[in-house]
Every structure is written in structure tokens, then in C-alpha cells.
Amino acid sequence: xxxxxxxxxxxxxxxxxxxxxxxxxxxxxxxxxxxxxxxxxxxxxxxxxxxxxxxxxxxxxxxxxxxxxxxxxxxxxxxxxxxxxxxxxxxxxxxxxxxxxxxxxxxxxxxxxxxxxxxxxxxxxxxxxxxxxxxxxxxxxxxxxxxxxxxxxxxxxxxx
Numbered sequence: 001x002x003x004x005x006x007x008x009x010x011x012x013x014x015x016x017x018x019x020x021x022x023x024x025x026x027x028x029x030x031x032x033x034x035x036x037x038x039x040x041x042x043x044x045x046x047x048x049x050x051x052x053x054x055x056x057x058x059x060x061x062x063x064x065x066x067x068x069x070x071x072x073x074x075x076x077x078x079x080x081x082x083x084x085x086x087x088x089x090x091x092x093x094x095x096x097x098x099x100x101x102x103x104x105x106x107x108x109x110x111x112x113x114x115x116x117x118x119x120x121x122x123x124x125x126x127x128x129x130x131x132x133x134x135x136x137x138x139x140x141x142x143x144x145x146x147x148x149x150x151x152x153x154x155x156x157x158x159x160x
Contacts, residue, residue: 029067029070029071033070034063034066034067034070035052035063036076037066037070037076037079037080038050038051038052038059038062038063038066039051039052039093040080040092040093040094041062041080041083041091041092041093042090042091042092042093043056043058043059044058044059044062044087044091045058045059050093051063051066062083066079069082080092
């Protein structure tokens, strides 16, 4: 009997430690964890406002749902997937970087590059046209100065 007493005591102690740890494992997620997930979701009633910042009753219910899902052991991505499955991709604060959502990420970049290219083209064309226009504007027609006036100007300039 003494032979089995020490392993029994260690087993009993291990079970007691595990039972003591159960309340810690079953604790509700903190509001920081809930708000971290809520920050990635749109408010269903307010436009362009994330779930964390909105104080409507619907958002309170959604934050409660997030808290419940996290308490059940869902990961952040699983909670987001749960909301996407019920309300569609529009529930996300940022569009996904795949499929049709990829256009929302690439379109501003393409637009910016097209705008910069157009501006460079216009400025290059504008700067190339200016010297030719300026020279044409300052040039006098050949018959504007008669020969006598031209001779006098040349004589005056010889002294310099």
C-alpha cells in the first residue's frame, strides 16, 4: 500500500492544480480583445464607423456577440469569418486583399500612377512649347526695320 501512496498523492495534487486553473481558463475575454476584433468590423447602422467606436445598441449587441465567441474559444479570424458568413464581406472595415476586394486596394495606386504620368506628359509638353512661342512672339518681321535704320544701329553698336 505504501508503494502506491506517493504516486496517488502526486496524481491528486496534479488534479487539484488543474481544477484550480479551470476558472482562469474559463474567464471572459477582456474588452481589449473584444475591441481589437470590433475595430476590424463596420457598424451596421452608421456609415464609415467601426464597431469599436460606435455606441449604438446594435453595436453593443455585436460586441457582446464577439465577447461570447471569444469566450467559446474562437480565434480572431474565426470571429471575423463568423460575421462575414452572416452579413457578407461588407461587414469588414477593410476590404479583403483577394478577389474583388483586391480592386479596392489596387485602384487608388493605378489612379495615382496614371495621374502622375498625365501630369508629367502635360508639363513636358508645356515646357517644350514655351521657348518656341516666346521666340516667335519677340521676333520682328523682316520688313519692320528699313535699311537706313539698320545701318545706324550697326554704327552705334560698333563703339561698344
